[in-house]
Amino acid sequence: DVKVTQSSRYLVKRTGEKVFLECVQDMDHENMFWYRQDPGLGLRLIYFSYDVKMKEKGDIPEGYSVSREKKERFSLILESASTNQTSMYLCASSSSGENTGELFFGEGSRLTVL
Amino acid sequence: AQSVTQLGSHVSVSEGALVLLRCNYSSSVPPYLFWYVQYPNQGLQLLLKYTSAATLVKGINGFEAEFKKSETSFHLTKPSAHMSDAAEYFCAVAFLTADKLIFGTGTRLQVFP
Numbered sequence: 001d002v003k004v005t006q007s008s009r010y011l012v013k014r015t016g017e018k019v020f021l022e023c024v025q026d027m028d029h030e031n032m033f034w035y036r037q038d039p040g041l042g043l044r045l046i047y048f049s050y051d052v053k054m055k056e057k058g059d060i061p062e063g064y065s066v067s068r069e070k071k072e073r074f075s076l077i078l079e080s081a082s083t084n085q086t087s088m089y090l091c092a093s094s095s096s097g098e099n100t101g102e103l104f105f106g107e108g109s110r111l112t113v114l
Numbered sequence: 115a116q117s118v119t120q121l122g123s124h125v126s127v128s129e130g131a132l133v134l135l136r137c138n139y140s141s142s143v144p145p146y147l148f149w150y151v152q153y154p155n156q157g158l159q160l161l162l163k164y165t166s167a168a169t170l171v172k173g174i175n176g177f178e179a180e181f182k183k184s185e186t187s188f189h190l191t192k193p194s195a196h197m198s199d200a201a202e203y204f205c206a207v208a209f210l211t212a213d214k215l216i217f218g219t220g221t222r223l224q225v226f227p
Contacts, residue, residue, distance in 0.1 A: 004157070035217075041219060042120075042217045042218055043158075043204065043217040045214070045215075045216075058214075090157055090158070092157075101163060101215065102148075102163065103150075103158070103215065104159075105158045106157050107157045108156075108157055
C-alpha cells in the first residue's frame with residue numbers, strides 16, 4: 001500500500017521553539033509539497049520540491065524553511081514558532097509525467113503553538 | 115489572477131438525495147481540474163480529475179464532475195448520497211502544468227438519515 005507518512009500527528013510547542021515536521025514517501029515520487037490547512041482558508045502551499053536538494057516557495061513561505069536531502073524525505077522547519085503558525089500541516093507527494101497533479105497526502109500533523 | 119471558488123462552505127442533504135458541490139475557476143488558459151475528499155482525521159485523497167480527455171469525468175464512490183468551459187465550472191455530483199459520503203470536499207486547479215495545485219476553501223458535506 002503506497003504511503004506518505006508524517007512523523008507526528010499532534011504536537012504542542014511553545015513560542016520561539018524550533019519545530020521540525022518530517023514527511024517520508026515510499027512511492028519514489030519526484031515532487032513533494034507542504035501545505036497548511038486552516039478552517040475557511042482551504043489548503044495553502046508553503047513550499048514544494050521537484051527534486052532532491054531543490055525547493056521552491058509556495059504562496060505562504062514566510063516563517064518556514066524546508067529541507068530535501070533524500071528523494072523520499074521532505075522536512076518542514078519552523079525556525080521560531082509563533083502562535084499564528086498553529087495549524088494542520090499536510091505533506092503530499094506526486095510523480096511527474098501523465099499522473100502529475102495526483103497528490104498523495106499524509107494524515108497531517110496538527111501543531112499547536114502556545 | 116488564476117483562482118478557484120467553491121460556493122457554499124457547508125452542504126446538507128438527506129441520504130438518497132442528489133449531491134451537488136459547486137466549483138468555479140478563473141483562468142485564461144485551459145486548466146487541469148481536480149476534486150479531492152478528506153474524511154475526518156485523514157489526509158486528502160483524489161476523487162477525480164479532468165485533463166481534457168473528456169468533459170464528463172467519473173471518479174470513485176459514484177461521484178462524477180462535468181467540465182463546462184462556457185461556465186468555467188467543474189461541479190461535483192452524485193445521484194444518491196450515502197452516509198459514508200460525509201466529508202470535506204476540495205476542488206483544485208492547476209495551470210500550464212499539473213504539478214502545482216491551487217485548492218478551493220472546501221465544502222463540508224453532511225448527510226442526514
